[in-house]
Structure formats: structure tokens, C-alpha cells
Amino acid sequence: MRALSYLDRLEAEAIDVMREVVAQAERPVLLYSIGKDSSVLLHLARKAFFPGKLPFPLLHVDTTWKFRDMYAFRDEIAGSDDLELLVYINQEGVMQGIGPFSHGSAVHTDVMKTEALKQALDRYGFDAAIGGARRDEERSRAKERIFSFRSKGHRWDPKNQRPELWRLYNARKQQGESMRVFPLSNWTELDVWHYVHREAIPIVPLYFAQERPVVEREGQLILVDDERMPLAPGEQPVMARVRFRTLGCYPLSGAVESDAQTVPEIIREMLTSSVSERQGRVIDRDSEGSMEKKKREGYF
């Protein structure tokens, strides 16, 4: 008799959570952000419902500012015949020309991400949204339930969360209320990479080191990914061997210098790294408790 391995336990828990969503919710959706956590979620969903197709669609809330490599990867995923992928863009935001360079990260994220997400959930009538957030990412996430209740208007009330005991998830709600569900709650960043490696899960090539054109701004290496990137007079992109630990909008994602070209090499770098993965995220540092604030308002 042998105990289940640590990764097997995490995997089983995530599968259990996804099945629970499908059993309890009327119209679930998987929020697909194209990053490694989404790749892992998708892989787990396929395991949970095998041999059937995915019993829910994938939803990509597109800010229109993702890396080109991410769009290519997403379009390839959308071609799989066992799933349906929906893309939602906040058209009002597009018409107002909202973008990270012109309006700053806070406004851009609020309009094109948080607002867009709420619009999409309302538009399609999704009552349970599965996301890849992990408790080890950020302080206020560490307090969140696996099944996280949202009142009408998608608001999170951290002081009034439902007790969550054993594996008994209570997803009951009134019309208009919804759940956010986090099957990877108990995973760490290392676990995600470990699992990507063990299961050979495809991920966006931006995670691997390569010569890329970057400029340095406020201590962050920003990839010059398309012609929308305004360069200051005299500012010249330089080629550097970099990769990304987390992916989002390219103007808001800092690269790290690296030689890691395989997942084990990434893990080796992580083990010797001295900064956390969110460090490359511009939006987290806007203000004290900024993630909690965004989450209360409906951010994922």
C-alpha cells in the first residue's frame, strides 16, 4: 500500500472541485487567460470529464493588449474539437481607446479586465466561473475560499465568507448571485511548474528564455511586442535573453533575464530565485491592499 503522491493529491482535489462545479452550477465557465495556470486548468478539466467533452465553455476576456504569442497559442487551443472558446472584449473600452500606455495600468485593468469580465459573465449568464488563482500568490488570496461567493454585481465580501469544511462546497445561491471557483487554491507556483513538467502540458513559448527586444522602464524589462508601444525620444529596444514568469498585458508584464529553455530549467531558476512571481506584475503595486480592493470589485 502506497500513499498518493503530493501532486496526485493536488490533481485529485482540483478534479473533485471541477466536477462539483458542474454538478452544482447551472451555467459554469472556465476563465481562460492563456497563461500556465490556465493551461493546467484546461488539462485538469479534460481529466475530470474524460471521456466526455468539456461540459462548459472557455472564456477569454481579451484586453486587446496581450502578447502576440499568446494570441497564437489561444487560437490553436480554440481549434481543439473537445471544447468551445469564447472571446469577450469590452467594446466600450475599445471605442474610448482605453489602453495601458494612454490611461495607465489602473484604468486599463479596471475597464478592460474587471469591467469586461463582469460584462461577459452577465452577457452569457454564467453563474460559476472557474479561475486559476492560487492562495500563495498574494495575501488576500490566501484568505479566499475554493468556492467563493459573489453577490449581485459580482462583489466579494471577505469578512462574510461561507465556512468551507472538508470537501463540502456550498454553491447554492439566488438568481443573479454567482460563484468564483479556484481548483488550484492549494497549489504553489512550484507545484504548477512541477505538474506542467510531469504532464508535459503545452504552454506559451514566452515562458522560455529567448532573445527578445526589450526596453527598461521603472525597473521593469518591457517587451516591445508590437507597434503600439510608444518609445521615448532616444529610447532604443535592446535584445536581451529574457522570459516571463507571469503573462498578462505585454506593457504590464515585466520580463526577467534568464537562460531557462525547458521546464526543469525554469524550476531550477525558481529554486534559486529571490523574487516572487507577482513582482513582475505592474498592477499589484498600485496601492496598499490593491489586490483585495480589486477583488472586492469583481476582479478575478
Add this chain to the structure above:
Amino acid sequence: MEAYLREREHKELLRFITCGSVDDGKSTLIGRLLYESGKLFDDQLEALESDSRRIGTQGGELDFALLLDGLSAEREQGITIDVAYRYFSTERRNFIVADTPGHEQYTRNMVTGASTADCALVLVDARKGVVTQTRRHTFIVSALGIRHAAFVVTKLDLVDYEETPFREIERRCREIAAGLGLDVTCIPVSGLRGDNVVERSASMPWYDGPSLMEYLESVEVDGTRMQRKPFRLPVQWVNRPDLDFRGFAGTIASGTVRAGDRVGIYPGGIESSVSRIVTYDGDLDTAVAGQAVTLVLSDEIDVSRGDVIAETGAPPEVADSFEATIVWMDEKPMLRGRTYLMRAGTRTVGATIAPLKYKLNLESLEHVAATHLDLNEIGVCAIELSEPIAFDPYTENRDTGGFILVDRITNQTVGAGLLRFALRRSQNVHWQALDVDKSARAASKQQRPCVLWFTGLSGAGKSTIANLVERRLHTLGCHTYLLDGDNVRHGLNKDLGFTDEDRVENIRRVAEVAKLMVDAGLIVIVAFISPFASERRMARALLAEGEFIEVHVDTPLALAEERDPKGLYRKARAGELKNFTGIDSPYEAPEHPEIRLETAALTAEQSAQAVVEFLESRGMLP
């Protein structure tokens, strides 16, 4: 790297909680563990340094508590409100720690953290010694089936690292734990200074036990314990992608299953055998507790979410009446006679709270007589279910013996419970099928039986209107009966008072009587204040669709008080009458009654006419 990953994958996992009273230094201690295990990154350390200077409580030195108290309110108030989960690892083990709050009003969050833990650290402040929360948390830890506990005596630096206070606390902790069957260790530490956290401290030469980290790395983790128990798989979801495949998906709660095994589907007990164990990575020959799989059975039998697939040699018990331990988690008290939704495994059923056997005094752990449970109280009571379920005692199996109670109106999780054993009466009292049934009785009276449920404030006019309605129906040749609140309290319910739990029981009995009368074919008129939405909903649930007609006699409080036909409002205002609805006891108005009578605008006759017309329009009358 591959070797490292293989080793990492098979590292043992220890899930533990930290609990104890507020200000015992829990967050500081966990912060120190994370710091010492090298789990903090530079940017997190920088943020911690700046936070410590700005809002820290350690005079500018690193305040580790700030690492864990993640919510703004927590950081501002310097307290922990909700469970925070943290992750770290050492060479030997991976750890998931649930840091739970110490304030009494957050006991429910502590219970949440304990429900998935293998081990508990109960913190005790060296200066304050054992307090109520120490006892309360130790009891909860043992009740939830945690077998290993360490009493971590903190802030030894503040008592000059002296042995005597520690030994005294140790003696008292061992006393508490003795009756609870816990395996106990006591460790003196300073989270702030790091003494005995990872390295054994030179400041306490008199202590020869393990450091906290040594304890966490060595405390017994039995990763195969659940595999050695009988096979149970609560069915989560039926996977039916096409006509050729029908699989039952779920996580194995205990035991081992092999292709070919004989299994039963409970509570029904129909037998079949496992033909395939399906996973994305290929069919398995064997699957064990903890794995999420999909079973295919060899027979076409009806299996749905909520059923338990189990081995036939050691089947789960099946019952609809239990004795259970309940931890109450809602601001509104748990009331005897009220019906909640119960989630046990993957099944959801109605559960009615029968009289409480006792509640626990958490100071003395004595049994105290009780009629209800308030927030954070723990009690033992009988519960009766709307249908039988398959279960194991909680001490045998957390997944098939633990349950939550959900409020049917707010959908909040209001209680957590542990099934102890089935009550005999549920196995010995059977429903007797009768040849003459409700429709036969109703047909001979040429009417459709129903309940007209009049609810409203005292003095609203319920009895007056109900009386008029019955007279009119009688004239029309209907067979009726009027159950009046005051009259029933002279007989059937004369043992009940006006506390919330007695009001719930009052309505439960009347609803059951009304149901019997509907079964007898009568049109039943109930005139009761029935102030709580929950019990009216319970009454509605007892009857068939369309049989329950809620009539809200809607009279403004001021008007009812002005009428005051029995002089009761005057007495209540004078303080001579306690728990009077509308004065010091709430009235929850129906949101969607079938009939609403606004008596400020209608006479009693007009109101009665409206009710009779409603019945006619529904074709209820001869």
C-alpha cells in the same frame, strides 16, 4: 533536476492548523516559520520591512504577523479574521498551514481550518496561561478527528525564558487533553526571537523536547490510513457523453477498488460490479482513497449524484435519523424543529433538528441542557432527514460522516456536523401504506383539499377573516376545519411558550396536523401568527404542489396595535409580555404569498370574499 522532482513529488504532506486565543502570537509564529524555511522572496521581505515600519507593532522590527493578516481590516486592527492558508516545505515534507483566528466570534473559521488538518498547534501565551479558547480549540480539534496536537507556549522571551510557568501550563494542557484522546507535545517558543522554532534554543537549556520544526517534520502522517478502510465512493456526477458510455465520477473517500469488485449502490442497496475504472490516463486495475476516478458498472442500474458506491462486504449504514454533534456557525440561532438543508457527501436532503440532548459548556466541557444553539456553540442533538442516506460514523470517515447545514432561504452554510450513530426508531418505524388514499377521500367530498395558511401580526384580523371564510365555505357544502393559534395552544401545544424555538415547534406541529387533515380530504384553515419565513416554507414543503395557499393578512403594526383586541400590545409595551411579535420578536413578512389582504383598505367581509374567490378560480370548490 529530475531526481529532485521525483523526490519532491513523493514528499509527505502535512496539513496543520494553528489556533489559540487572540494575541497568542499565531501569525507571528507562522511568519517566523515561513521566514526561517526560506519561503520569503526578497520583494516580499522588502514589503514586510516597509509595512513593519509603517503599521508594525514591533517598534520597527520585522512584524511577521503582517505577512499573514492579508485583509485590510486585519492589518488595520492587528487581528486575524479569517483562515489564511500558507504553503512551505522543507527537505522532508510539504506543509499546508491554516492559520485560524483566535477571537471567539470567529470560531467557525477555526472549525473550517480544522476540518482538513492532520495536526494542530494550539498556542498558549506564556504570560496568560490556559484560557477558555485553549479548552474550546482543543476540544474542537479532537472532535474533528485530529489526533496529534502540540501546545505551543509562546512569548517565552517575555517571561525571561523561565521553566516554571511553562511547566505549569504544560501540566494544565495535558489535563485538558487527557480526556480527549489526543497525542500531545508541549513546546516552549518565542516566535519573535525564533527560540525553538527551527533550532533548539540556547536560552532554554531546561527544555529537551523537539523544536517546533522538528515536531512538524516528525509528527506521524498516515498517508494510507483511509486506504485501509472499506471502499466508499460518493457519486459526484454522472458522466454520459454518449449512449455508449455511462460512468459515475467521484473521489474515493476510503478503501480500494479493483475492476471486477462487487459493489452496492446505497442507500438503495442494489448490487452490481465494477467493470472499468476510467481515467484520462487510461483505465486502472486498482484505485485508492483520494483518487478522483470514473467507475463503469456492469449492469444498467439507476445511479445518481448523492448515491454512495461501496463494497458489499462492509456496506455503509443507511438511516434517516441520527444523533449528531453540531457546531453552529450562524448569527441566527439553531432552533429545535427547524428544517435545514443537509449536505452529507454529495447528497442534499432536508434535515429537521429534534430536541437537543445537550450543549457543551466550553469552559468546563460539561453537558448543559439547551433548547437552541447560538453562534459558535457546540451541541449534540437528534436530526431527522427527509429521506434515508448512506453514512459512516464521523470517527470512521470524515467524508461520509461529516455534514454541513445550509439555510434554505439565505443559502448560507449555518452549521457543521459530525454523524455519531443512527437512531433506532428510524429503523423500526415504517410507513404503513393504506388502501384508501387522499384522492379517494377528497373525491367523496367533491372538493380539492388544501391549506389556507393565514399569517400576520397579532390583531391583524387573521381569526376574524378565517372564521368568515370557513362560514362561507361551509355554506357552499365544503368540508373544512379551522386550526386557530390560540385554540391549539390550549390543547396540543399547551406545553409550548413563546421563545423562538417554541414558536418553531408550535408551527411544526400545526403543519403536521394540517397535513393529516389535507390527507383526510379537508380544506384546512390555519390562523397562526407564524412569524418566521423558514417554518412557513417548511409547512409548504410538507404539502403537494398547489395545496399550500399562503394568505398574508397584511396590517401595519401601528394599526394592529391601535386595534389591540386582546390588550396584548399594551402589556408587551409595558414589558409585562416578553417575546411579543412585532415588539421584541421579529415578524418576517411573506415575499410572495398566494393572497395578500391589506386590511387597512378592506373590511373583514371583503377579505373573506377575496379568499373564497381565489379558491373558486383555482377550481378547489365543489
